[in-house]
Amino acid sequence: MRAADRDREAAVVRLAAALGEGRIDFAEFDRRSGAVAAAGTVGDLALLTADLPVPAEAAVAERRRRELKEWLAEWRHWLGGAVIMTGIWAVQSIRDGALADYWPAVPLGIWAAVLIAVAIWPSEDD
DSSP states (O other), rough: OBHHHHHHHHHHHHHHHHHHOOOOOOHHHHHHHHHHHHOBBBHHHHHTTSSSSOOOHHHHHHHHHHHHHHHHHHHHHHHHHHHHHHHHHHHHHHHHHHHOTTHHHHHHHHHHHHHHHHHHHHTTTO
């Protein structure tokens, strides 16, 4: 896949982190950053940083981004459940000829409270 400017910037940031940690010297940083500018594909960029560990901040940021994505996916499931349960409630109300108590409020409320609690209380990894 062709490398974008964003990919090149990420590679230079990773090289700068390695320079700051003392994993590479300035001459190697200069050589590799020149190669980053000339890289045409993402694979070329990966070769330039393959021997460097991922900076700790980047690993934490990636984990938090993944957790947020999973949390938002759970809210999409909640919304799907809300649509289904509300549909069942509506059909039940139409069948009975009168508005029934909105029973989906209880399971949806409990489900939402759990999702909010997950966001408020930190995990053991933090």
